[in-house]
Amino acid sequence: MNHPQPSPQQKRMDAIRNRVALAARDWGVHSDDGRLCLTATSNEGTIVVATIARDAPVGESELALSAPEDLIWLLETYEALAGRYRTLRAELRRDAPHQEQQRPKDYAAECAMKCAEPAFKVFLEECHGLTRPLSDDRVATKVRSILKISSRAELNDDPAAASRWKKLRDHYDAWRKR
Numbered sequence: 001m002n003h004p005q006p007s008p009q010q011k012r013m014d015a016i017r018n019r020v021a022l023a024a025r026d027w028g029v030h031s032d033d034g035r036l037c038l039t040a041t042s043n044e045g046t047i048v049v050a051t052i053a054r055d056a057p058v059g060e061s062e063l064a065l066s067a068p069e070d071l072i073w074l075l076e077t078y079e080a081l082a083g084r085y086r087t088l089r090a091e092l093r094r095d096a097p098h099q100e101q102q103r104p105k106d107y108a109a110e111c112a113m114k115c116a117e118p119a120f121k122v123f124l125e126e127c128h129g130l131t132r133p134l135s136d137d138r139v140a141t142k143v144r145s146i147l148k149i150s151s152r153a154e155l156n157d158d159p160a161a162a163s164r165w166k167k168l169r170d171h172y173d174a175w176r177k178r
Helices: 008-022 058-102 109-118 120-127 138-146 161-178
Strands: 026-032 035-043 046-053
Touching: 008 058, 026 046, 026 058, 026 161, 035 058, 109 120, 109 161, 120 138, 120 161, 138 161
Parallel strands: none
Antiparallel strands: 026 035, 035 046
């Protein structure tokens, strides 16, 4: 299987994951002769990783000292969210056939198809006074007039127009069965 090349963002994320995986998981801060030190604890013991200069601004010191734990937390949170996203996406794919059944009906398309049917044209002539010739333009105009719409698109946007269309369609179906 041919996999696409990872994006620059994906390469950077992979590098961050690798660095975190190689580093200690237990980080801390302690004071050494009045200086703040960032420490890491592993099976081999606790070591000083960085020392903050005495005159370093508080904001930058806090950022540097909190970075390892913040980075680990961000990666864990990202992984949890990405896993949840993948699960939901799989559920959506699995449920897609069911969702199509719940998709709103396209009454505008249905109306357009009915207007092209010769029997529907005769129905409009007999029951609603459509005059000959029974052209597609005359049928479309007559249907818009009956339904009190300016465009068939309104059948998908206006519930009242959709209701009028369904009544007209039901009347047509009953007419055909006679």
